[in-house]
Amino acid sequence: MRVYEKVRDGIWNYNGLFELVDAWVEKNGIRMVFKFKLTMTSEDRVKASPNTFKEHNRLIPSWVKQAVWKRDKGQCVQCGSMDHLHYDHDLPFCEGGTSLLPENIRLLCARHNLQKSGRIE
Numbered sequence: 001m002r003v004y005e006k007v008r009d010g011i012w013n014y015n016g017l018f019e020l021v022d023a024w025v026e027k028n029g030i031r032m033v034f035k036f037k038l039t040m041t042s043e044d045r046v047k048a049s050p051n052t053f054k055e056h057n058r059l060i061p062s063w064v065k066q067a068v069w070k071r072d073k074g075q076c077v078q079c080g081s082m083d084h085l086h087y088d089h090d091l092p093f094c095e096g097g098t099s100l101l102p103e104n105i106r107l108l109c110a111r112h113n114l115q116k117s118g119r120i121e
Contacts, residue, residue: 003038005062007069013087016059017041060087060099067102076109084110 001020004012018038026033065087075082088108091097097104108116 001038005065007065013065014059015062058093058099060105064100064102064105068105068107071102072107075107076112077106078112079109081109081111086110086113088113088116 001018003015003018005015006012018040020036021039022037024035026035068087074085076085085107086109088106089097089099090104090106093099099105
């Protein structure tokens, strides 16, 4: 299954492909809580399946997203917009840029990210 992480209202990020290992229900007072144990799929399985994303190493870890969000104050670094934000690779992933360092990731609004495309600024 594909797993997405909620950064804040309206902002979701793809976290990769996972396998469901176990599931259970815990009753918390009058509320029922569904819990799941997931494991990330291996790259071999990702490559073997034609309907899955193959850019597995491109994923930005949660700790990097949190550091970038805090550093950039939850707004586009170019115009200050707080809507439709994207995590952007300063040095594009296709040019060898890493997803594992906050220094190579920044927040851009959709407009500025689409204008930038794969260029290095």
